[in-house]
Amino acid sequence: MPDHLLIQAAKGETTQRVPIWIMRQAGRILPPYLKIRRSVKSFRHLVKNPELACEVTLQPVDILKVDAAIIFSDILVIPEAMNLPYELIEKKGPYFERTIQSPEDLSLLKTVTDLSEIGYTIEAIKLVKNELNNRVPLIGFAGCPWTIFAYMTEGSGSKTFSKAKRLLYQHPQMAHQLLQSITDSTIFYLKAQIAAGADIVQIFDSHAGMLSKQTFNAFSLPYIRQICAAITEVPVITFAKGAWFSLKELNELDCEVIGLDWTINPDYARQYISNKSLQGNLDPCQLYGKPKDIQKATQQMLSSFGGQSHIANLGHGVYPDTPLDNVKCFVETVQAWESTNVVVEES
Amino acid sequence: MPDHLLIQAAKGETTQRVPIWIMRQAGRILPPYLKIRRSVKSFRHLVKNPELACEVTLQPVDILKVDAAIIFSDILVIPEAMNLPYELIEKKGPYFERTIQSPEDLSLLKTVTDLSEIGYTIEAIKLVKNELNNRVPLIGFAGCPWTIFAYMTEGSGSKTFSKAKRLLYQHPQMAHQLLQSITDSTIFYLKAQIAAGADIVQIFDSHAGMLSKQTFNAFSLPYIRQICAAITEVPVITFAKGAWFSLKELNELDCEVIGLDWTINPDYARQYISNKSLQGNLDPCQLYGKPKDIQKATQQMLSSFGGQSHIANLGHGVYPDTPLDNVKCFVETVQAWESTNVVVEES
Numbered sequence: 001m002p003d004h005l006l007i008q009a010a011k012g013e014t015t016q017r018v019p020i021w022i023m024r025q026a027g028r029i030l031p032p033y034l035k036i037r038r039s040v041k042s043f044r045h046l047v048k049n050p051e052l053a054c055e056v057t058l059q060p061v062d063i064l065k066v067d068a069a070i071i072f073s074d075i076l077v078i079p080e081a082m083n084l085p086y087e088l089i090e091k092k093g094p095y096f097e098r099t100i101q102s103p104e105d106l107s108l109l110k111t112v113t114d115l116s117e118i119g120y121t122i123e124a125i126k127l128v129k130n131e132l133n134n135r136v137p138l139i140g141f142a143g144c145p146w147t148i149f150a151y152m153t154e155g156s157g158s159k160t161f162s163k164a165k166r167l168l169y170q171h172p173q174m175a176h177q178l179l180q181s182i183t184d185s186t187i188f189y190l191k192a193q194i195a196a197g198a199d200i201v202q203i204f205d206s207h208a209g210m211l212s213k214q215t216f217n218a219f220s221l222p223y224i225r226q227i228c229a230a231i232t233e234v235p236v237i238t239f240a241k242g243a244w245f246s247l248k249e250l251n252e253l254d255c256e257v258i259g260l261d262w263t264i265n266p267d268y269a270r271q272y273i274s275n276k277s278l279q280g281n282l283d284p285c286q287l288y289g290k291p292k293d294i295q296k297a298t299q300q301m302l303s304s305f306g307g308q309s310h311i312a313n314l315g316h317g318v319y320p321d322t323p324l325d326n327v328k329c330f331v332e333t334v335q336a337w338e339s340t341n342v343v344v345e346e347s
Numbered sequence: 348m349p350d351h352l353l354i355q356a357a358k359g360e361t362t363q364r365v366p367i368w369i370m371r372q373a374g375r376i377l378p379p380y381l382k383i384r385r386s387v388k389s390f391r392h393l394v395k396n397p398e399l400a401c402e403v404t405l406q407p408v409d410i411l412k413v414d415a416a417i418i419f420s421d422i423l424v425i426p427e428a429m430n431l432p433y434e435l436i437e438k439k440g441p442y443f444e445r446t447i448q449s450p451e452d453l454s455l456l457k458t459v460t461d462l463s464e465i466g467y468t469i470e471a472i473k474l475v476k477n478e479l480n481n482r483v484p485l486i487g488f489a490g491c492p493w494t495i496f497a498y499m500t501e502g503s504g505s506k507t508f509s510k511a512k513r514l515l516y517q518h519p520q521m522a523h524q525l526l527q528s529i530t531d532s533t534i535f536y537l538k539a540q541i542a543a544g545a546d547i548v549q550i551f552d553s554h555a556g557m558l559s560k561q562t563f564n565a566f567s568l569p570y571i572r573q574i575c576a577a578i579t580e581v582p583v584i585t586f587a588k589g590a591w592f593s594l595k596e597l598n599e600l601d602c603e604v605i606g607l608d609w610t611i612n613p614d615y616a617r618q619y620i621s622n623k624s625l626q627g628n629l630d631p632c633q634l635y636g637k638p639k640d641i642q643k644a645t646q647q648m649l650s651s652f653g654g655q656s657h658i659a660n661l662g663h664g665v666y667p668d669t670p671l672d673n674v675k676c677f678v679e680t681v682q683a684w685e686s687t688n689v690v691v692e693e694s
Contacts, residue, residue: 159504162632162666169636209556212609212630212662244591245610262559263592283559285509289516315559319509 004137006068010200010235010256012277012309018302019067020334021139022327023239024317025060026072029324032059043088047074048120054127061136063324064331068137068200069128071193073121075143075204078185079152081117082109086151099155101167103174112185115192122196129197140198142190144205144227144240145182146220149175152182161210168219175219183223187230194233202237202259203227209242209261216246228255237279241316247272262315266305278305281315287326294326298333307339351484353415357547357582357603359624359656365649366414367681368486369674370586371664372407373419376671379406390435394421395467401474408483410671411678415484415547416475418540420468422490422551425532426499428464429456433498446502448514450521459532462539469543476544487545489537491552491574491587492529493567496522499529508557515566522566530570534577541580549584549606550574556589556608563593575602584626588663594619609662613652625652628662634673641673645680654686 003011005019027033033056037046046052057072076086076094086096100106115122128138143151150164151157158164168175190201203224208216220240228236238250239259250258251273258273260266260280269278286297302312312334318327350358352366374380380403384393393399404419423433423441433443447453462469475485490498497511498504505511515522537548550571555563567587575583585597586606597605598620605620607613607627616625633644649659659681665674 157506159506160631160663160666162635162668165630165632166635169632169640209610213612215630242610245612245615263556263589265560265592268592283512283562284507285512285516288509288513293516316507319507321509 001134004067004199006137006311007200007235009309009311010237010277012256012275014308018305018307018310018312018334018337018339020312020331021066021068021070022060022064022314022318022331025064025066026056026070028320029318029322029327030056030059030063031324032063043074047072047077050120050123050127053121053124054131057124057128057138058131061132064328065335066136066331067335068139069132070139070141070202071121071125071128071198073124073141075141075148075206076151077118077121078112078142078148078182078189081112081189082152082181082185084109084152093157094151096151096155099163100152100178103171103177106174106177106181109178109181111181112188118189118192122192125193125196125198137199138197139237140190140193140201142186142193142201142203144203144208144220144238145179145186145223146208146211146216147204147206148182148186149179149219150207150210152178161207164207165210165215168215179219179223183226187227190227190231191233194231198234200235200237201231202239205238205240205243207242208240209244211243213245216240216243217249221246221249225253228253237311239279244268251276257311259313260315264315266301277309277311279311279313281313282330284314284316284319284322287314287318287322287330289326291326291329294329295333298330299337302334302337302339348481351414351546353484353658354547354582356656356658357584357624359603359622361655365652365654365657365659365681365684365686367659367678368413368415368417369407369411369661369665369678372411372413373403373417375667376665376669376674377403377406377410378671379410390421394419394424397467397470397474400468400471401478404471404475404485405478408479411675412682413483413678414682415486416479417486417488417549418468418472418475418545420471420488422488422495422553423498424465424468425459425489425495425529425536428459428536429499429528429532431456431499440504441498443498443502446510447499447525450518450524453521453524453528456525456528458528459535465536465539469539472540472543472545484546485544486584487537487540487548489533489540489548489550489574491550491555491567491585492526492533492570493555493558493563494551494553495529495533496526496566497554497557499525508554511554512557512562515562519566526566526570530573534574537574537578538580541578545581547582547584548578549586552585552587552590554589555587558590560592563587563590564596568593568596572600575600584658586626591615598623604658606660607662611662613648624656624658626658626660628660629677631661631663631666631669634661634665634669634677636673638673638676641676642680645677646684649681649684649686
């Protein structure tokens with residue numbers, strides 16, 4: 001049985017059309033998701049309930065007809081499994097009552113080496129795989145170590161992540177210790193996701209752009225590199241938001257796909273990314289526009305990626321107030337698009 | 348009488364050493380500022396009181412020995428003068444009770460064409476110029492139109508500015524109207540600052556990096572271009588934070604200096620910025636480090652800029668919890684640095 005379109009594109013194989021999925025497709029914008037969300041106490045209740053997580057994972061496949069499912073979960077599963085619990089505060093984002101500030105705080109943490117603290121996501125993946133019945137591939141995911149570190153030390157979202165970055169400059173050795181423990185935990189977690197059925201995994205460095213090139217290359221990239229090297233079972237998508245300055249270094253990773261945010265034009269990225277597929281990268285705010293403008297911008301985006309070795313997506317997670325019909329328009333435009341300047345071999 | 352060091356560097360003239368000032372140097376980190384701040388009801392009371400604004404403008408010149416003063420004010424003077432008042436909420440940032448959402452809302456606004464609503468800053472500039480007695484030059488400033496637009500439509504700070512960006516996609520014509528009105532107001536405001544004595548001006552596009560290259564070039568750059576073309580009296584520094592993707596376009600502006608945030612290495616910028624001076628760009632978080640690390644990073648930064656046509660600064664405003672001694676270490680390191688690979692002509 002041949003690979004799914006998304007896996008083919010990830011591997012750089014010739015595809016009959018460009019596949020599409022959307023970051024944050026499970027949740028937020030889907031009415032049946034919002035109904036389920038209102039029926040439970042918190043976002044984390046959803047994440048921790050395999051049956052419900054399975055149900056909301058499948059919704060975008062049925063409603064949006066995207067070419068992949070992504071397991072409904074949260075990158076902060078890992079800090080919690082490492083013994084640093086968090087809350088998600090409505091309209092605010094994550095909040096950690098305890099944060100890591102000093103070398104002493106590290107002793108409170110454990111590296112994840114068994115399924116006890118992450119089992120609910122693994123269970124959800126098994127349920128999803130069964131329900132999907134191979135209709136589309138399933139994407140597993142995790143945060144990149146710097147981004148997880150940023151939350152564990154800052155304690156919440158931030159415009160500057162200056163508390164997190166302060167540790168890089170004040171306690172670089174401790175920072176590396178924590179980053180290594182997160183990395184080891186993340187590799188264990190991703191391998192468990194793959195063993196349960198994930199067909200491809202994406203790692204999110206959501207806060208890469210807070211760093212300078214020097215600090216990204218010193219404190220983020222080495223740990224991404226370890227993860228990419230460790231995951232040999234399935235293709236890996238690395239999405240380092242804002243890391244335009246290290247595209248050359250990202251090209252050297254042992255991964256199959258580089259995700260681009262909406263500030264990086266594909267022709268720019270292609271100067272640095274030679275032997276990988278690219279993912280992205282429509283500005284999520286484009287989906288606030290009129291359908292005909294969405295179509296035009298999507299077609300321009302598709303053309304600029306060239307039609308092959310491309311997984312279409314937004315350049316960031318879909319925003320909660322995006323009209324559902326506009327999201328559908330985006331998906332349909334991608335799936336209807338035919339590249340005229342790329343020869344697709346007859347199969 | 349010869350120009351001050353900072354003005355020489357802005358004009359690309361050979362300087363005996365690299366001049367330095369620090370974004371947000373007036374306020375935040377200075378104990379005598381914090382004392383004055385506590386004595387008044389709000390930040391805006393300080394901004395609107397010319398005597399106090401003058402006093403806090405001078406403090407960093409005396410305490411930090413920086414090579415320029417920058418008038419103590421706020422970029423949101425302009426929305427308020429246009430009839431959109433705001434509050435600054437402690438630890439949160441600006442908040443607008445009314446925001447601009449539709450073409451109808453535009454009728455509530457006026458373009459600034461007289462001093463009545465901005466007179467307090469102009470008065471403060473006159474007081475500062477008198478007190479400075481030409482010790483160092485005085486920097487005037489304003490926000491760039493897109494950044495002001497972003498606050499007027501979003502109503503507060505934001506991680507995505509998705510409400511502001513939505514208007515660009517939904518109501519581009521209205522967006523251009525508002526941007527033009529902000530531009531006209533800003534040019535009037537900057538010219539008034541210059542007439543009152545500002546020796547150089549900086550325009551801040553703090554939220555340029557929220558935009559794609561296409562939207563930046565369509566909705567921000569044309570208005571920056573108008574401002575640069577209109578300000579012929581003194582040098583202009585354009586600081587478009589996050590606009591790494593449009594360095595080539597920034598190079599074509601009729602301004603003297605391009606400010607770089609900490610993500611753009613100077614050797615990268617110099618591939619695009621040929622005939623202008625550069626400003627920046629130490630990561631503000633570097634100042635959390637040990638003095639010897641600050642010295643080393645500062646010296647590396649200075650070397651990478653090459654020693655001429657360079658105004659040293661941070662790559663973003665100094666963060667409020669930065670140790671004062673570390674800020675002094677940064678200033679002193681710049682002022683003590685001697686470029687060994689640049690020939691400075693005997694004067």
